[in-house]
Amino acid sequence: SQTIHQWPATLVQPVGSPLSLECTVEGTSNPNLYWYRQAAGRGLQLLFYSVGIGQISSEVPQNLSASRPQDRQFILSSKKLLLSDSGFYLCAWSSTSWNTIYFGEGSWLTVV
Amino acid sequence: AQSVSQHNHHVILSEAASLELGCNYSYGGTVNLFWYVQYPGQHLQLLLKYFSGDPLVKGIKGFEAEFIKSKFSFNLRKPSVQWSDTAEYFCAVSLNSGGYQKVTFGTGTKLQVIP
Secondary structure, eight states: OOEEEEEOSEEEEOTTOOEEEEEEEESOSSOEEEEEEEETTTEEEEEEEEEETTEEEESSOOSOEEEEEETTEEEEEESSOOGGGOEEEEEEEEOSSSOOOEEOOOEEEEEO | OOEEEOOOSEEEEETTOOEEEOOEEEOSSOOEEEEEEEOTTSOOEEEEEEOSSOSEEEOGGGOEEEEEGGGTEEEEEESSOOGGGOEEEEEEEEEEETTEEEEEEOOOEEEEEEO
16 A cells, blocks of 8 residues: 655754755655645645656745655755744645545644 | 635534535636545545545545535535544645646634534
């Protein structure tokens, strides 16, 4: 069966520091991968999606970037965090032949 | 662009009460519809989904949702809620866009069930 994991689960970082959240999917190949941010009262906002290695699309302009160095690995990064980057980040995957998105456990980021 | 509206941000019910959470979307084409649930301290889970066929969809834990195309709605229902249904519920709409799933979520409805 397919599984998705992301880490770290919680992170407290000072303003201006870098960020790296990692996500991996097991049990499937060539998945579509996504990074979402969940903000209170604002639902889930799609940040990035990827349909293949090295293929990254951004949905909204922001202080973050994403990379997909391997087929089942998706990384969310920032060179310098802002206070407004605080939030709950979710990695997700879907099969190109299905239409359901499955989410990881999420990562709480607090920028102080 | 597609959008999803969940009209109830916070719902409080007593156990055994009936539940209906509203979800409306705006998109004129073919969409797939989902309800996700996030229990306290847990990750987002799929509750049920509609792709095609019978517009009345049954999901896990006694939940169901009805797709009414003419109303652009996909309301979630449960005849009798339990305390364990306390969670946040998200409606989502997806369509295929350039080879990937473009999914738009509603802002969520927090359900609190009182014993």
